[in-house]
Amino acid sequence: MATSTSIPVSLPVPRIPRVRRTPAEIAAASPQVSERKVLLAAPRGYCAGVDRAVVAVEKALEHYGPPVYVRKQIVHNLHVVSELESRGAIFVEENEEVPEGALVVFSAHGVSPAVVQSAADRNLQTIDATCPLVTKVHREAVRFAKNDYEILLIGHEGHEEVEGTYGEAPEVTTIVNNPEEADTVQVKDPDKLIWLSQTTLSVDETMEIVRRLRKRFPNLQDPPSDDICYATTNRQAAIKNIAPQADLVIVVGSANSSNSVRLVEVALDHGAKAAYRVDFANEVDESWFEGVSTVGVTSGASVPEVLVREVVSLLADYGFTDVAEVTTAEEDIIFSLPKEIRGKLKEAGDEDRALGGRGTRPQSN
Numbered sequence: 001m002a003t004s005t006s007i008p009v010s011l012p013v014p015r016i017p018r019v020r021r022t023p024a025e026i027a028a029a030s031p032q033v034s035e036r037k038v039l040l041a042a043p044r045g046y047c048a049g050v051d052r053a054v055v056a057v058e059k060a061l062e063h064y065g066p067p068v069y070v071r072k073q074i075v076h077n078l079h080v081v082s083e084l085e086s087r088g089a090i091f092v093e094e095n096e097e098v099p100e101g102a103l104v105v106f107s108a109h110g111v112s113p114a115v116v117q118s119a120a121d122r123n124l125q126t127i128d129a130t131c132p133l134v135t136k137v138h139r140e141a142v143r144f145a146k147n148d149y150e151i152l153l154i155g156h157e158g159h160e161e162v163e164g165t166y167g168e169a170p171e172v173t174t175i176v177n178n179p180e181e182a183d184t185v186q187v188k189d190p191d192k193l194i195w196l197s198q199t200t201l202s203v204d205e206t207m208e209i210v211r212r213l214r215k216r217f218p219n220l221q222d223p224p225s226d227d228i229c230y231a232t233t234n235r236q237a238a239i240k241n242i243a244p245q246a247d248l249v250i251v252v253g254s255a256n257s258s259n260s261v262r263l264v265e266v267a268l269d270h271g272a273k274a275a276y277r278v279d280f281a282n283e284v285d286e287s288w289f290e291g292v293s294t295v296g297v298t299s300g301a302s303v304p305e306v307l308v309r310e311v312v313s314l315l316a317d318y319g320f321t322d323v324a325e326v327t328t329a330e331e332d333i334i335f336s337l338p339k340e341i342r343g344k345l346k347e348a349g350d351e352d353r354a355l356g357g358r359g360t361r362p363q364s365n
Helices: 023-028 048-064 078-087 113-121 132-146 160-166 203-216 230-245 258-269 305-317 339-348
Strands: 037-042 068-071 089-092 103-106 125-128 150-154 173-176 193-197 248-252 275-278 294-299 322-327 334-336 355-357
Touching (some): 048 068, 048 078, 048 103, 048 339, 132 193, 160 173, 203 230, 230 258, 248 258, 258 275, 258 294
Parallel strands (some): 037 294, 103 125, 150 193, 248 275
Antiparallel strands (some): 334 355
């Protein structure tokens, strides 16, 4: 039987001491640079689905008490996972690692029906923190499968979100990872075919995959609404706006965060001379600043604002003190917390955080 000593999924937050080259040394290597500025992308950071999931775990810890088990990382960010672990969350890979009868939270990326059933088999209490936009894609998969459609799921095989969506209708779903696979994928009936997608993909690459699929299968149907979430689209649009002006783009986000990794690719594709992803400011290499006058900064949808501020502070140390926020969209989306936790909050008279979303919690917390 699994016990509470299960090895956590997360990694420790890296705070490795390092000796940096001084601002004077970097300036000496960049004599031609007279003005240094930062273009700060907006929107950036937490989306409503991430906020909702993180608050769900926080509230579960407050009202049920630790430990609270979480299947997979609640969101793909090392800092967030580490902070929740410090409060008593235990991250596991599978339900089998959770003691029978204990409480487990399903991550924002969603789970398959098989995972839900395995939790029921172990008599686990569950809180489903799946992002509502991911749930929408799950429902589309179920509906089209029932109507005898074959589904081409555009996404990265092995990603938790793709595993969950695929699990809704595995018999009729084929995963298409990239444009090359779109050129070779085989289908049974090209006249009864629909595509769905992972919510955190590159908008441009997804549309290229769809273009190639439709060239081969002219009757391929689109999903009833856009599957790529508003936050992914908005963050990519913001960095597209900044990239042509940027000598360097720094994306704050974790390596397993699909939308953060895509932001680096989008920046390079749209004119940034260089672009890098970091989890923390201490991972920024000051040699990147040589010859640089304009730095673009953004963050993935699972990144708390405090991590962005640390990067901006580091840039200021190297002379990048002129910071301008470049806003391409306003976000005011909010989602209700999972029904399982809403009931507990109502019972306890704690309904001040019944919602999750941009503007409803201090981003620096």
